Amino acid sequence: MVIVRNIDFYSMCEHHMLPFFGKCHVAYLPDRRVIGLSKIPRVVDVFARRLQVQERLTKQVAETIRDKVRPHGVAVVMEATHLCMAMRGVEKQNSVTVTSAMLGVFHSDARTRHEFLELIRQPSNGSIAGESAILNSVGCEAE
Ligand SMILES: [Zn+2]
Numbered sequence: 001m002v003i004v005r006n007i008d009f010y011s012m013c014e015h016h017m018l019p020f021f022g023k024c025h026v027a028y029l030p031d032r033r034v035i036g037l038s039k040i041p042r043v044v045d046v047f048a049r050r051l052q053v054q055e056r057l058t059k060q061v062a063e064t065i066r067d068k069v070r071p072h073g074v075a076v077v078m079e080a081t082h083l084c085m086a087m088r089g090v091e092k093q094n095s096v097t098v099t100s101a102m103l104g105v106f107h108s109d110a111r112t113r114h115e116f117l118e119l120i121r122q123p124s125n126g127s128i129a130g131e132s133a134i135l136n137s138v139g140c141e142a143e
Pocket residue numbers: 013014015016017018082084085
């Protein structure tokens with residue numbers, strides 16, 4: 001399993017024309033092809049840079065990686081703060097909206113999905129079990 005986590009993204013809510021932004025975590029289980037790791041944040045960028053709704057953005061990132069790489073499965077989780085929500089009430093200031101898209105084995109196999117969800121929650125310096133490679137995205141400047 002290849003995971004790139006903590007990809008920063010900035011997008012714009014198409015309902016309210018206000019920004020939403022946060023972190024995106026992407027994993028895939030390769031079959032034959034692999035994708036350059038710096039390309040994953042770029043896929044996120046391409047779809048974030050238009051008017052969006054978070055659910056669709058999450059799905060588009062997952063489907064694009066699925067179509068390009070044809071892996072056994074793709075998982076995408078996005079955690080975002082929406083200014084349109086934050087501005088409507090103080091009690092919602094710190095609310096985070098989480099969306100996910102699970103395709104292939106991440107959809108059909110609960111263990112694979114669980115492993116992914118565990119791995120994106122691990123601290124950066126934690127020891128990593130299994131054969132998964134975790135990469136913390138540091139943004140496009142450092143690619
Ligand atoms: Zn909105």
